[in-house]
Amino acid sequence: MDKHRVALRGASTAARRIALAAVPVAFLAVFLLWPVGAIIDRGIRPGGALDLSGFRDVFDDPGLRHIVWFTFWQAAVSTAITLALGIPGAYVLSRYRFRGRSLLRALVVVPFVLPTIVVSAAFIALGVQESLLAILLAHAFFNYAVVVRTVGGLWAHLDTRTEEAARVLGAGRVRTFLTVTLPALRPAIAAAASIVFLFCFTSFGVILVLGGPRISTLETEIYRQTADLLNLRTAAILSLVQLAAVLAAIGVSGWARGRRDAALGLRSASETGRAPRGWQARAFLAANLAVMAALLGTPIVVMIARSVPHGFSAYTQLRTTARGFTEPPIDAVWTSLRYAVVATAIALVVGGAAAFALAHASRRRRRGAARALDALVMLPLGVSAVTVGFGFLITFDRAPLDLRTSWLIIPIAHALVAIPFVVRIVLPVIQAIDPRLREAAAVLGAKPRRVWREIDLPIAARAALIAAGFAFAISLGEFGATLFIVRPDTTTLPVAIYRLLGRPGATSFSEAMAASTILMVLTALSIMAIERLRIRDVGEF
Amino acid sequence: MLEIDHLRVEYSGKPAVADVSLAVPDGTVVCIVGPSGSGKSTLLRAVAGLEPPTSGTIRWDDRDLAGVPTHRRRFGLMFQDHALFPHRDVLGNVAFGLRMSRLSAGDAEARAREALASVGLEGFEHRKVRELSGGEQQRVALARSIAPKPRLLMLDEPLGSLDRALRERLVVDLHALFRSTAITALFVTHDQDEAFALADSVVILHRGLVEQEGDPQQVWRRPRTEFAARFLGFSNVLDARRVDGVVRCALGPVPAPDDSASGALRVAIRPDGLRVADAGNITGEVVGCTFRRDHFLTRIATPHGTFEVATAEPAAMGAHLSVALDPAAAVVLPAHADR
Amino acid sequence: MLEIDHLRVEYSGKPAVADVSLAVPDGTVVCIVGPSGSGKSTLLRAVAGLEPPTSGTIRWDDRDLAGVPTHRRRFGLMFQDHALFPHRDVLGNVAFGLRMSRLSAGDAEARAREALASVGLEGFEHRKVRELSGGEQQRVALARSIAPKPRLLMLDEPLGSLDRALRERLVVDLHALFRSTAITALFVTHDQDEAFALADSVVILHRGLVEQEGDPQQVWRRPRTEFAARFLGFSNVLDARRVDGVVRCALGPVPAPDDSASGALRVAIRPDGLRVADAGNITGEVVGCTFRRDHFLTRIATPHGTFEVATAEPAAMGAHLSVALDPAAAVVLPAHADR
Amino acid sequence: SSSSSGSATASQGKKASGTVTLVTHDSFAVSPGVKAEFERDTGLKLRLISNIGDAGSTLNQVILTKGKPLGDAFFGVDNSFLSRAEKAGIFTPYVAKGLSNIPLEYQLDPQHRVTPVDYGDVCINYDRKYFADHHLAVPRTFADLTKPAYKGQLVVENPATSSPGLLFLLATIAHSGAPGWQRYWKRLRANNIKVVDDWSTAYDSDFSGSSGKGPYPLVVSYASSPPAEVVGKTPEPAQSPVGTMTATCFRQVEFVGVLEGAKNRVGAKKLIDFMASEPFQADVPLQMYVWPTRTGTPLPTVFTKYADVPAHSLTLPAHEIGKHRDQWIRQWTNIVLR
Numbered sequence A: 001m002d003k004h005r006v007a008l009r010g011a012s013t014a015a016r017r018i019a020l021a022a023v024p025v026a027f028l029a030v031f032l033l034w035p036v037g038a039i040i041d042r043g044i045r046p047g048g049a050l051d052l053s054g055f056r057d058v059f060d061d062p063g064l065r066h067i068v069w070f071t072f073w074q075a076a077v078s079t080a081i082t083l084a085l086g087i088p089g090a091y092v093l094s095r096y097r098f099r100g101r102s103l104l105r106a107l108v109v110v111p112f113v114l115p116t117i118v119v120s121a122a123f124i125a126l127g128v129q130e131s132l133l134a135i136l137l138a139h140a141f142f143n144y145a146v147v148v149r150t151v152g153g154l155w156a157h158l159d160t161r162t163e164e165a166a167r168v169l170g171a172g173r174v175r176t177f178l179t180v181t182l183p184a185l186r187p188a189i190a191a192a193a194s195i196v197f198l199f200c201f202t203s204f205g206v207i208l209v210l211g212g213p214r215i216s217t218l219e220t221e222i223y224r225q226t227a228d229l230l231n232l233r234t235a236a237i238l239s240l241v242q243l244a245a246v247l248a249a250i251g252v253s254g255w256a257r258g259r260r261d262a263a264l265g266l267r268s269a270s271e272t273g274r275a276p277r278g279w280q281a282r283a284f285l286a287a288n289l290a291v292m293a294a295l296l297g298t299p300i301v302v303m304i305a306r307s308v309p310h311g312f313s314a315y316t317q318l319r320t321t322a323r324g325f326t327e328p329p330i331d332a333v334w335t336s337l338r339y340a341v342v343a344t345a346i347a348l349v350v351g352g353a354a355a356f357a358l359a360h361a362s363r364r365r366r367r368g369a370a371r372a373l374d375a376l377v378m379l380p381l382g383v384s385a386v387t388v389g390f391g392f393l394i395t396f397d398r399a400p401l402d403l404r405t406s407w408l409i410i411p412i413a414h415a416l417v418a419i420p421f422v423v424r425i426v427l428p429v430i431q432a433i434d435p436r437l438r439e440a441a442a443v444l445g446a447k448p449r450r451v452w453r454e455i456d457l458p459i460a461a462r463a464a465l466i467a468a469g470f471a472f473a474i475s476l477g478e479f480g481a482t483l484f485i486v487r488p489d490t491t492t493l494p495v496a497i498y499r500l501l502g503r504p505g506a507t508s509f510s511e512a513m514a515a516s517t518i519l520m521v522l523t524a525l526s527i528m529a530i531e532r533l534r535i536r537d538v539g540e541f
Numbered sequence B, C: 001m002l003e004i005d006h007l008r009v010e011y012s013g014k015p016a017v018a019d020v021s022l023a024v025p026d027g028t029v030v031c032i033v034g035p036s037g038s039g040k041s042t043l044l045r046a047v048a049g050l051e052p053p054t055s056g057t058i059r060w061d062d063r064d065l066a067g068v069p070t071h072r073r074r075f076g077l078m079f080q081d082h083a084l085f086p087h088r089d090v091l092g093n094v095a096f097g098l099r100m101s102r103l104s105a106g107d108a109e110a111r112a113r114e115a116l117a118s119v120g121l122e123g124f125e126h127r128k129v130r131e132l133s134g135g136e137q138q139r140v141a142l143a144r145s146i147a148p149k150p151r152l153l154m155l156d157e158p159l160g161s162l163d164r165a166l167r168e169r170l171v172v173d174l175h176a177l178f179r180s181t182a183i184t185a186l187f188v189t190h191d192q193d194e195a196f197a198l199a200d201s202v203v204i205l206h207r208g209l210v211e212q213e214g215d216p217q218q219v220w221r222r223p224r225t226e227f228a229a230r231f232l233g234f235s236n237v238l239d240a241r242r243v244d245g246v247v248r249c250a251l252g253p254v255p256a257p258d259d260s261a262s263g264a265l266r267v268a269i270r271p272d273g274l275r276v277a278d279a280g281n282i283t284g285e286v287v288g289c290t291f292r293r294d295h296f297l298t299r300i301a302t303p304h305g306t307f308e309v310a311t312a313e314p315a316a317m318g319a320h321l322s323v324a325l326d327p328a329a330a331v332v333l334p335a336h337a338d339r
Numbered sequence D: 001s002s003s004s005s006g007s008a009t010a011s012q013g014k015k016a017s018g019t020v021t022l023v024t025h026d027s028f029a030v031s032p033g034v035k036a037e038f039e040r041d042t043g044l045k046l047r048l049i050s051n052i053g054d055a056g057s058t059l060n061q062v063i064l065t066k067g068k069p070l071g072d073a074f075f076g077v078d079n080s081f082l083s084r085a086e087k088a089g090i091f092t093p094y095v096a097k098g099l100s101n102i103p104l105e106y107q108l109d110p111q112h113r114v115t116p117v118d119y120g121d122v123c124i125n126y127d128r129k130y131f132a133d134h135h136l137a138v139p140r141t142f143a144d145l146t147k148p149a150y151k152g153q154l155v156v157e158n159p160a161t162s163s164p165g166l167l168f169l170l171a172t173i174a175h176s177g178a179p180g181w182q183r184y185w186k187r188l189r190a191n192n193i194k195v196v197d198d199w200s201t202a203y204d205s206d207f208s209g210s211s212g213k214g215p216y217p218l219v220v221s222y223a224s225s226p227p228a229e230v231v232g233k234t235p236e237p238a239q240s241p242v243g244t245m246t247a248t249c250f251r252q253v254e255f256v257g258v259l260e261g262a263k264n265r266v267g268a269k270k271l272i273d274f275m276a277s278e279p280f281q282a283d284v285p286l287q288m289y290v291w292p293t294r295t296g297t298p299l300p301t302v303f304t305k306y307a308d309v310p311a312h313s314l315t316l317p318a319h320e321i322g323k324h325r326d327q328w329i330r331q332w333t334n335i336v337l338r
């Protein structure tokens, strides 16, 4: 009888968890698995019968084998470089209090929205030629923010008490970091690493522009086979290979995140920050600022410089309807903002539901289902944009999902890319919440939904805002991610930039740079505004 | 009225509470004492519905609580490690339970302020909880659990990190609160003074089992097992025998209750039940002496074991002293009780 | 030797330690007591190098520690809230400091096991720290801070959540440890028994200032301010006057030290310095009586205030009793000392 | 969501209404006034669905959605992809009003599934200032480009990923013939040409004559690049900073067609009529930097003043291109990139 009742209670909370998990599962099934599945299906079942002979062709081709190997290699090395640069940056931006910190925190995300061409122009201006090195540096440039934000989101909340304990026990700063801080950050670092790895694994623009035509990866090859050659058979095989690789990478990262989700004493982010004390701290801060300036500042400076070759005419020009536009390019700002708001909302809802479902699932059994969901939410980063884009075309062509030419398809595509970020930034923080706090709330009479609202939500709120800022930036910059989605006649800012770049003439180019500068400022401002948001009666945590 | 019946709670197969039966009648205060790790916190957690019982039942007013989730039980629990909400300020923590009970925000705040004042934390309303001293945190936790006036109040070490003066004041206040509101309470403490000052009934827990239970004075004066005796400060325990109705130990005859069995027995005496005599029964050498505020605790090694004796003056190490017994202070126990 | 000189530590402008000067000679044990929030933990944190002093200096063997980072000071600190490493098991926590001092892994483990055994936690080596009871966690923290044998050991409430029997055992063990290794130690406790049992010198802190400092027995018997007296349990404080060299209070004459000023004075008496007499100086009504293990604490309201009196038997509420004073137990204090 | 009233039964004379949707790639553009004129004249609303990808991938998207097209008409197939489009059967034939004003040389599909809208030339552009400063003769012929004097001066686009890149490859094939072009590219490679993946990298950052001030004075671009460099500059220079090697030009013609399965066929036809008409044709040069196909359309002065128009552009038959395109690209890749 007792057992039965307890089981009943378990069932109702389990039902709640399943309902929570159903949101991301349904969204990703419809907007990712279905279109991708459809396009792969066309490739491997051209006439209705399964044709896997493509596999042999692919693996017999040493060129393709090399591409697979190279794709792994460059992604792994890029990830290592990004982590090495980004973790100190995360520390500085989450633990030191100094003037201009919030601006800097917003600025590090700017690379995410800059067109690859701008970056490559900057790298070339710096004397870095098209090469492998250029690819690695550019990957570090783009993904620095991923590490800073994913890791910093947790770091800002870590209680310093255990670090102090280690110091008192004779551990120096580095030792303390390695033995106490690092294990606590492990889930966040593993999360950042997996995102960066997947980004580099499927990176497109950087490889094309900075690698030169001699370097190709699975992603560029899939693009070529699909978009240029319409060779769906080979593309499908390559997509499956890519998928397998991505799943393997996700598996490794899940293992690296560790099984034990130790609750950490979390503190308000405002309490853990301190002004740098002592010359070592100041030197460390200075070194990191120098890295940021070199890595992030240079391209930005080059971009701004090239937007003003003859004063600000390029900016004023954007207010008039240029050749090739049906409206002034500056109007794209509003379109971009509107899409970004919708995309961010979708990503927060879907990613948030996934994060909470995962946080609860990992505490008890059902690890198998949890792992599957965990991998599923990462998948959007591991699937070719061209595969998704072409998949959309052939799946959403009938009611009720005749979305191919609806504007909604664009924010949905942006949200797909942003969801992994939301999950990876929010989940480590939720998992670190001491379960005793939830128990205390329950004892004080809060029912489960209320516990969630009063404990999980406010504590994860800051992380969610960080994730929201990121989602917003992803949507604003959306370029590489959704290049292949058709769009109705509304133009987003990056598309306007691309159009301007696609036209000959010096003025078009400086207008493109001007639009990029506007995009950058817009991004920085939006992120700062989002992170200043305060959810009512939650206060600042 | 809370009734716990043959409760057993296990953590991964190992029992933390092995088999506890206990009743807390309405309006009474029951205090649980016991060594570290004996299952006190686990017992409270099980009553609050935070740990599922492995077996046994917990009932409130004859209703089985098995299917009732924590937030519906309307029990209060002050956690041993406080579990304050780091994202709320002091007032927000204390007002939390009041808000959950659908009090208006204004009323909740007023009552929270009252509760804070009662633990001496006026003016701390808007402090961050992580920036409080240990004792201040504990008082916030206490105020938080008391403020919503739960029908059963459970406190896990409520005054552990407070200084004596403040603790005595709060003991008096809690005592008044318990009496005036006829609150039903179950609390855990390591401070036996506190336990004996506040409780209507004391329960000694040992390895997840009830070792002894009863009226505080009764328990204090007449422990029934060797474990309980040692736990309550009867640090001198020696063998005894009952011969012809008289119980004798190395220190002399001891008055025995009628019901004690004959044959091998044990006798337990507190340090203040022994004294240094000019001609005691046993003589030994002083091996230690520490100051204990109002007396010295002198350790004297004798052929019958080492005795702890309360003395008014410090004793020199190595001195030879005799030990005598105040027979009224001795308690007779069955031999080979557990441990 | 640790020397603290006019130390001041502020949190966002408010002093937690206002002005403390203190010396801990090599091989001595200094105990800090004081009410909740008086700055005890902050003082220890400043000595450990975890809080920067606003002003004042901290020296070790005449060397100013201002520029020396925490991990180079080789001081041990047991945190009030333990601060155990959640990612390490019990053994990993205790061995941490040993590994930092470049001990081989094997040696570190052996010594960590030893330290664990000394706090009664054999067999707990591979438990997760989150799955320990409150007292077990505290013991792990204690073992962790003691194991590396730091040159200055600071303990913040080391035994607060342990039961009396275990605490007494550990007090004895700590005492032996301090003596045998001539360790220099600074520790904070709320338990005055503990303070007086372990310390060579006791410091009473109040609002970030040293209220009184000295030999434990001296401090216990002769508090110098009303605050110290009340803090040490002299709960009855009444006005007195010195007239013609004799100090008199409502309860009668009191022997006074020669140096006490004349005019308005105060007299402080512990509950056990008062007794119920057939014909005491003052008569009042019993307004409360609580059991205190070995006595009853009876509160008697009289025209001169409410007195707390230790009585052997419980007193009936409302009964009229007279109070008499044991003059030797009274302490004369200056009037209007702080507070 | 889109289109349509009276779609199936519509006849030529009837006034159409609703929305007509044009699927296109990114370089399609029309000025707002001209668009409004179309909407006013026909009562149709013109909706654009554009793709950021290049002409090839846009075409492939249209092929993928055959039968359930995203719109009613498709603009953006050029002569290099025409045969693929024809083979896929994505268009239905329609003879536009005003086709008679378009020279036959542009009407590459005898069945009129597509209607030519504009043409242009892909040519090598050069940086006038560079050659003047270095006292170097401007190269004139394909052969010149393989000379040591021009070593390391040319940047070209990858024909696999870029449409001007492909057209320039076709130019060399049209010029040198079947096996000859391969030898030619080997020599080009030996002369240190640079290959990049897209036009804007080549032109905006590698070419020295653009605002990018890159290191390469020769670039594969368009005959319209010289006028484009001048647009918006005040005062107008006497000469464009960029010149065109007219002997290297390959002709590109862009077409529009009615999509098979279009919901608003009548509208699509009206749109095509409009695109062949004078107002639209006159709008083409400054919107898309190409030349209008309709004879007698007035050109803006920047075009007449600054563009060097080749007397004879190179061409290849569309079916020829269609047959060999993939093979040529593979061969090119092996020669130039491996």
Ligand SMILES: Nc1ncnc2c1ncn2[C@@H]1O[C@H](COP(=O)(O)OP(=O)(O)OP(=O)(O)O)[C@@H](O)[C@H]1O
Residues within 6 Å of the ligand: B130, B131, B132, B133, B134, B135, B136, B161, C011, C012, C015, C016, C034, C035, C036, C037, C038, C039, C040, C041, C042, C043, C080
């Ligand atoms: N991080 C902090 N920020 C701001 N104020 C603090 C902080 N830590 C402590 N305080 C305040 O400083 C004062 C002294 O605190 P401290 O922790 O030293 O007290 P304590 O003597 O150890 O008290 P307890 O016995 O309760 O632990 C307290 O009033 C406390 O509220």
Ligand SMILES: Nc1ncnc2c1ncn2[C@@H]1O[C@H](COP(=O)(O)OP(=O)(O)OP(=O)(O)O)[C@@H](O)[C@H]1O
Residues within 6 Å of the ligand: B011, B012, B015, B016, B034, B035, B036, B037, B038, B039, B040, B041, B042, B043, B080, C130, C131, C132, C133, C134, C135, C136, C161
């Ligand atoms: N989450 C847990 N998982 C496994 N074992 C646990 C857990 N919590 C407690 N225990 C073990 O159960 C036993 C009882 O723990 P409990 O916390 O109830 O002790 P306690 O009587 O409250 O002790 P203390 O006075 O030290 O707080 C202890 O041996 C403890 O190690």
Ligand SMILES: [Mg+2]
Residues within 6 Å of the ligand: B040, B041, B042, B080, B156, C133, C134, C135
């Ligand atoms: Mg406990």
Ligand SMILES: [Mg+2]
Residues within 6 Å of the ligand: B133, B134, B135, C040, C041, C042, C080, C156
């Ligand atoms: Mg403290």
